[in-house]
Amino acid sequence: MLRGFHPLPKLALCLAWIVASLIVFRLSFQVGLFVAATLLLLLDARVPPRRVLLLMVPFALFGFGFLTTSVLFRAESGFALQMAREQGAAPDVAPGLVLFFRVLACGMVSAVFALTTDPGQFVRALMQHLRLPAPLGFALMQSMHLVPDLRAEMLQLRMARAIRLGRPLRRVPAPGEAFALAIPLLAYAIRRATRAALSFEARGLQPGRARTHLPQPPIRRRDWVLLGVGGGVLALVLAVLPPGFA
Amino acid sequence: MTPARPVPDALVYDRVSLRHDGAAADAVGPVSLALREGERVLLLGPSGAGKSTLLLAATGLFPRSIPGACTGGIVLRGHPVTSRTPAEWADTCGFLFQDAAQTLAGFTVRDEISFGPENRCIAAARIPDLVAEAMRQAGIPQIWADRRISTLSGGERQSVALAALLAQGAPITLADEPAASLAPKAARRMADLLLAPGRTTMVVEHRPGPILDHIDRCVALGRDGRVLAEGAPHEVMARDGAALAEAGIALPLATRIHLDLPDLIDPRLPLRDALLRVPPAQARRLHDAVLPAPIPAGEILTTLDGADCAPAFGPVVLRDVSLTLRAGEVVAILGPNGAGKSTLAACLAGLLPPRAGRRTGAPGAVAFQNPEAHFSQESVRAEIAGLCHAPGRVAQIFDRWTLGEVAHQHPFTLSQGQKRRLSLALLAEADRWPVLILDEPTAGLDRAAETVLGRRIRALAREGRALAVITHDMDFALSVADRAVLVHRGAVQFDGPCPALMRDAARLSLAGLEPPEAAPVLNWLAATC
Numbered sequence: 224m225l226r227g228f229h230p231l232p233k234l235a236l237c238l239a240w241i242v243a244s245l246i247v248f249r250l251s252f253q254v255g256l257f258v259a260a261t262l263l264l265l266l267d268a269r270v271p272p273r274r275v276l277l278l279m280v281p282f283a284l285f286g287f288g289f290l291t292t293s294v295l296f297r298a299e300s301g302f303a304l305q306m307a308r309e310q311g312a313a314p315d316v317a318p319g320l321v322l323f324f325r326v327l328a329c330g331m332v333s334a335v336f337a338l339t340t341d342p343g344q345f346v347r348a349l350m351q352h353l354r355l356p357a358p359l360g361f362a363l364m365q366s367m368h369l370v371p372d373l374r375a376e377m378l379q380l381r382m383a384r385a386i387r388l389g390r391p392l393r394r395v396p397a398p399g400e401a402f403a404l405a406i407p408l409l410a411y412a413i414r415r416a417t418r419a420a421l422s423f424e425a426r427g428l429q430p431g432r433a434r435t436h437l438p439q440p441p442i443r444r445r446d447w448v449l450l451g452v453g454g455g456v457l458a459l460v461l462a463v464l465p466p467g468f469a
Numbered sequence: 470m471t472p473a474r475p476v477p478d479a480l481v482y483d484r485v486s487l488r489h490d491g492a493a494a495d496a497v498g499p500v501s502l503a504l505r506e507g508e509r510v511l512l513l514g515p516s517g518a519g520k521s522t523l524l525l526a527a528t529g530l531f532p533r534s535i536p537g538a539c540t541g542g543i544v545l546r547g548h549p550v551t552s553r554t555p556a557e558w559a560d561t562c563g564f565l566f567q568d569a570a571q572t573l574a575g576f577t578v579r580d581e582i583s584f585g586p587e588n589r590c591i592a593a594a595r596i597p598d599l600v601a602e603a604m605r606q607a608g609i610p611q612i613w614a615d616r617r618i619s620t621l622s623g624g625e626r627q628s629v630a631l632a633a634l635l636a637q638g639a640p641i642t643l644a645d646e647p648a649a650s651l652a653p654k655a656a657r658r659m660a661d662l663l664l665a666p667g668r669t670t671m672v673v674e675h676r677p678g679p680i681l682d683h684i685d686r687c688v689a690l691g692r693d694g695r696v697l698a699e700g701a702p703h704e705v706m707a708r709d710g711a712a713l714a715e716a717g718i719a720l721p722l723a724t725r726i727h728l729d730l731p732d733l734i735d736p737r738l739p740l741r742d743a744l745l746r747v748p749p750a751q752a753r754r755l756h757d758a759v760l761p762a763p764i765p766a767g768e769i770l771t772t773l774d775g776a777d778c779a780p781a782f783g784p785v786v787l788r789d790v791s792l793t794l795r796a797g798e799v800v801a802i803l804g805p806n807g808a809g810k811s812t813l814a815a816c817l818a819g820l821l822p823p824r825a826g827r828r829t830g831a832p833g834a835v836a837f838q839n840p841e842a843h844f845s846q847e848s849v850r851a852e853i854a855g856l857c858h859a860p861g862r863v864a865q866i867f868d869r870w871t872l873g874e875v876a877h878q879h880p881f882t883l884s885q886g887q888k889r890r891l892s893l894a895l896l897a898e899a900d901r902w903p904v905l906i907l908d909e910p911t912a913g914l915d916r917a918a919e920t921v922l923g924r925r926i927r928a929l930a931r932e933g934r935a936l937a938v939i940t941h942d943m944d945f946a947l948s949v950a951d952r953a954v955l956v957h958r959g960a961v962q963f964d965g966p967c968p969a970l971m972r973d974a975a976r977l978s979l980a981g982l983e984p985p986e987a988a989p990v991l992n993w994l995a996a997t998c
Contacts, residue, residue, distance in 0.1 A: 343576025343577050343580055343617075347580070361574050361575075361584075364574065364575060364576045364580070365574065367576060368573070368576075371619045372619065374782065379837050380842050382815065382835065382842075383837060383842040383843050386820075386834045386843075386896070386902075387895075392821075407841075411841075418568070418571045419572055419574070421535070421572070422564070422566060422571075422572030422573075422574065423574055424530065424534055424554075424555050424556050425528065425556075425564045426563075426564070426584060426588060427557075427588030428556060429554060429588075432556065432588070433590055434588050434589075435586075435587050435590050435591060435596070437579065437587060437597070438594065438596070438597065
């Protein structure tokens, strides 16, 4: 369902929930948001559970320090205590746990947006509605091509290196190999960006020059309804939360 | 009555010389040539003659965006090129670049094709129709409109680039080896569209044979970057064939055979007609001119047995492949764009293990499509020195691969053809690999380099190595390979003698391929012998 919505209202809604997550210092709110976002990923975006778990890893690692300090050592880091104090946390709450689930909740809300939005359509919506300069927009699209192409380039470089050194191709590059690949990959990215810029210019793209836009799906009534419902739920949640948050 | 004003030429180069920043000599020039309205000009020249630079200068991309110096005058439709920016000239002049994979702008096929019309401020409501029409003309299925560019193969991206050029609607087209990475059928479609009668097009192409009938005029640049020959294509080939061959420029097969066997083939006649005059007793000479001398096959060096081949992070693209490579054998691996030929190469070399089945035998080396992947040193000399051969052999390698003049240069600053020669030299001259697989080795090579490469491939086979050559150049395949493997629809469709496949037009057509220029010779030989 979420895939069918216009990227901009969806972005606004996700940002609103992320901002709420950043200002509400309550464990129940963070856990609830985390669970809701995860369910949306599983049930609406149909992301396989294994992938959702993998998505959580970097966010969990980021918040893991707070969690271990809070749960295992029954102590709180200075940063967590300061955050709790500044945001008016309830006295019974473990600040480390709140921060841990905050990171997860924000991460999962971001994942909901990223995995239910067509990146090209999003960039086009930014250019069309929010006046993102076209050279910047197409540079963003180029960088999205670059990621898979860099992976393919890296594999080819690794194979060429294995041939040169007469060694079998390792499944995962050793640290020395990764270091040796960094400069050729950077050179590849620079050369490619140069060629792309040349092609853009040859095909008429120039900063500040007027251009039209391929018609995109408009922001429809259902998008406004999504924004209204999502914003209303957030307002309701904030209203019914007991005092103790900023 | 006022006389009608003469129509200015579409593009005029007047004593133009171009020099890259930091270079000691001009890349091209002084050159004077004109492209008339409605004319289709083929720009020929050896690798490194400055053809691409000359095209880029047409709208001022060189020296405005690519640092360098330009002397002389360039006039586009009656206006000095410097009167507008390169981006502003996009309404007059459209480019088709050599490597579309690296120059596409959009995220999806639709984005890409609409890029030019958007930049020209075409009314938004008209753009979808323009996109659909361009896709139809370029033979791209409409259901591809939402496909991401990153999911397309190299050849498919080139077709999308062609559609984008058509949608851009510029009256003049400059194309730099547009068909270099395309399978023959797709290449023919591109030639039919780019070089349709009435279009104003200047095209750089290393292999003129397949497009010569679409061309009004040929301009050939010599190694010194100056015009060597100019005129109607068949006139130039007949009159200046020897000079062009001397300069390393590829010639149509009939001209080549005529130069080799002047008493047998009349270059003024179409090949089929010329063959009618060849006495059957001369069949052996003709056979030797188009087919390689046989080499006795030795022991099996590498075997794929029921292998499922897949790229490192992707799904299986070829199933149940069973192949052997023998010492002394050259095998051509043929197939349409995206058929999985490069993946098969990596599996044959043992770089990617098959997902099912097994591979046995000696390790192999692959010369990748992107030659830069093989470079690791700061100069060509250092790359060759890394092979650890005696000084005499090193000098021989420079000479054999025509790399002596660029020995001091960084490998990344070489022309595409020079890079290709260096990467092939690095693998072919290393004595480590009993199995060598060359992935599109002729892309970017001029005729002289291609001839050298063909000879080296056969010499390496005679030394007891097994070679596989992935190529879309059917004539090159025929000239070097004993055996051909046709890959299509996820499986091996043919594995047998190369001439037999080249004469099987129906089978080739099913796989999006076309018979080689030499097919009439093969048919004549089959009928005569």
